[in-house]
Amino acid sequence: MKYDLLIAHINKIVRLTKVEEEELCRYFQPMSIAKKAYLLQQGEICKFEGFVLNGCFRTFTLDKKGNENTLFFATKDWWLMDIDSFMNNKPSELNIQALEDSKLLIISQTDKEKLYEAIPSAEKLFRIMFQKSVVAWQRRLVRNQSLSAKERYQHFTSKYPEIASKLTDRQTSSYLGITHEFLSKIKREC
Amino acid sequence: MKYDLLIAHINKIVRLTKVEEEELCRYFQPMSIAKKAYLLQQGEICKFEGFVLNGCFRTFTLDKKGNENTLFFATKDWWLMDIDSFMNNKPSELNIQALEDSKLLIISQTDKEKLYEAIPSAEKLFRIMFQKSVVAWQRRLVRNQSLSAKERYQHFTSKYPEIASKLTDRQTSSYLGITHEFLSKIKREC
DNA sequence: CGCGACGTTGATTTGCCTCAACGATTGTGG
DNA sequence: CCACAATCGTTGAGGCAAATCAACGTCGCG
Numbered sequence: 276m277k278y279d280l281l282i283a284h285i286n287k288i289v290r291l292t293k294v295e296e297e298e299l300c301r302y303f304q305p306m307s308i309a310k311k312a313y314l315l316q317q318g319e320i321c322k323f324e325g326f327v328l329n330g331c332f333r334t335f336t337l338d339k340k341g342n343e344n345t346l347f348f349a350t351k352d353w354w355l356m357d358i359d360s361f362m363n364n365k366p367s368e369l370n371i372q373a374l375e376d377s378k379l380l381i382i383s384q385t386d387k388e389k390l391y392e393a394i395p396s397a398e399k400l401f402r403i404m405f406q407k408s409v410v411a412w413q414r415r416l417v418r419n420q421s422l423s424a425k426e427r428y429q430h431f432t433s434k435y436p437e438i439a440s441k442l443t444d445r446q447t448s449s450y451l452g453i454t455h456e457f458l459s460k461i462k463r464e465c
Numbered sequence: 466m467k468y469d470l471l472i473a474h475i476n477k478i479v480r481l482t483k484v485e486e487e488e489l490c491r492y493f494q495p496m497s498i499a500k501k502a503y504l505l506q507q508g509e510i511c512k513f514e515g516f517v518l519n520g521c522f523r524t525f526t527l528d529k530k531g532n533e534n535t536l537f538f539a540t541k542d543w544w545l546m547d548i549d550s551f552m553n554n555k556p557s558e559l560n561i562q563a564l565e566d567s568k569l570l571i572i573s574q575t576d577k578e579k580l581y582e583a584i585p586s587a588e589k590l591f592r593i594m595f596q597k598s599v600v601a602w603q604r605r606l607v608r609n610q611s612l613s614a615k616e617r618y619q620h621f622t623s624k625y626p627e628i629a630s631k632l633t634d635r636q637t638s639s640y641l642g643i644t645h646e647f648l649s650k651i652k653r654e655c
Numbered sequence: 656c657g658c659g660a661c662g663t664t665g666a667t668t669t670g671c672c673t674c675a676a677c678g679a680t681t682g683t684g685g
Numbered sequence: 686c687c688a689c690a691a692t693c694g695t696t697g698a699g700g701c702a703a704a705t706c707a708a709c710g711t712c713g714c715g
Contacts, residue, residue, distance in 0.1 A: 338611035346603055359600040362593075391589070398588035399581070403552075405595035410549040412602035413536055419609060420642040421528040424703070444662060452610040457703055459663055614671070634694060647671055649695055 276300060278380055281326055284352055289400045299397070302390050303380040308373045314355070315371040321360035323381040327353050330377020331441050335370055335449060345450035348374075348438050354404065355379065374441060424453045425461045466490060471516055471570055474542055479590045489587070492580050493570040498563045504545070505561040511550035513571040517543050520567020521631050525560055525639060535640035538564075538628050544594065545569065564631060614643045615651045 278300050285291060291299065303326070308314060314332065315321050332349040334357075346369065349355045360367035361384060382390065390397050418427060428451055432439040439447065448458040468490050475481060481489065493516070498504055504522065505511050522539040524547075536559065539545045550557035551574060572580065580587050608617060618641055622629040629637065638648040 336607055336611075338607070340611070342611060344607050344610045346606065358596055358603075362596060395585055395588070398585070398592050402588050402592035402595060405592060405599055406548055406552055408599045409595055409602060412599060412606065413548075416536065416602065416606060416609070417526055417528070417534050419606070420534045421526075421530070421532060443660090445660090454704060455662075456664085456705080460703090463663085633692090635692090644672060645694075646673085646696085650671090653695085 278303060278305075278328075280328055280352070281380055284326070285400060288403050289396045291394070291396055295394050295396065299390065299394055302386040303382050305378065306381055307376070307378050310373055310376050313370060313372050315357060315360075315367055315369060317368050317370050318366050319360075320364055321357040321367050321369075322383060323356065324361060324387060325355040325379040325381045327351055327355055328378040328380060330379075331374040331438065332377065333372050333374055333446060335372075336368055337370070343449045344452070345446060348435075348442070348450070350438055374446070419452060424451060424457060425464075427451050427453075428458065428461055468493060468495075468518075468570055470518055470542070474516070475590060478593050479586045481584070481586055485584050485586065489580065489584055492576040493572050495568065496571055497566070497568050500563055500566050503560060503562050504569075505547060505550075505557055505559060507558050507560050508556050509550075510554055511547040511557050511559075512573060513546065514551060514577060515545040515569040515571045517541055517545055518568040518570060520569075521564040521628065522567065523562050523564055523636060525562075526558055527560070533639045534642070535636065538625075538632070538640070540628055564636070609642060614641060614647060615654075617641050617643075618648065618651055 277297060281300065281303065282291075282296050285296075285299070305328070308330075314323075314325065317337065327349050329351050332355055333345055334347050334349070334355070335343045335345040337343055355371060357367040357369045357371070359365070360369070364384070391401075418430060422430065428447075431447070431451060442450075444458050444462075445455045448455040451458065453461075467487060471490065471493065472481075472486050475486075475489070495518070498520075504513075504515065507527065517539050519541050522545055523535055524537050524539070524545070525533045525535040527533055545561060547557040547559045547561070549555070550559070554574070581591075608620060612620065618637075621637070621641060632640075634648050634652075635645045638645040641648065643651075
């Protein structure tokens, strides 16, 4: 079984041989999840790393005041996991919820290790992916510190229009770091 | 020439053979930089990746209003670079300044590529380092969204007392995302 | 149908910013 | 080594962006 979407995604980053491509796919299992179901809940250990085939997910924390902080959304072509929990085998502080009926490919911790050993390019692949991720997080931090709520909202909706259109205002506001009431007021002025 | 501090740091993450350790060190060059000098200025291409031997650095951006946003500080044992500029060979948006007379080991882009080819474990090493980095950035985002300025200040000074003690209030406040006047008022109440 | 989650709006509050002034500290050139 | 400038930390007055709280109509779902 070859997962074309996964292979196409990987080929944008590293070159694999046909044999490696097939071997790599063997480590992944397809799975489906229903709208509103949780792929991971805080307190659980994240035993998987996921690659989204379709649908949409939201990853968030709950702080002591009960507020949700959305770390990121994931749609087709995105990776999904709690890195800290996955790599250190410790209870997660994150929740990952499907916002729609979704499909993804998952790989377990032990299979991930086997993958790294079986296919050396996999180390490079994920090294580059994590590098890009760090850059994205740095940019997000700077935006949060230097832009107003309205500017952040406009940036988000123009950069990720497909994702933004799937979200409720409450989900959007928890990503932007503002209240949903205030988001409503921002939207009114434009 | 073997750089003990670098090797000790790497050994906490991956195992290298003695031969690999020596080969790895050969790719790094020691360099010194004076207090207040810039290791990188925005607009330049980041041609190095650095490992700090001693001293202290600050990495920050300047937004259009002229405000500085400090991304991170780096002391002994930390890595230092603009990942985006380094990996994509494009002009940097970051400034890296030495806060004290400092020493570091640097490796060029081409040598970094050679290193990855010569020592396969290097891919794993940096893959793991970047993974940890993503986790740290995620945590920072959540703190910024869910904690008050005072709580962020207390978290920072208690988690990084050695770094915090070296900084001016203005540097600290640009890391916390507040004005230096407000930081002064926070300090007064405790 | 009825309930719960949602988006909206207004009144009020608050955390933090802006601007301006001041003394203290640091650095620098003569 | 001193004088001066620059940068710093502090403080206060005032202002603004965003939070809080509460009320209300709407919608989708069971």
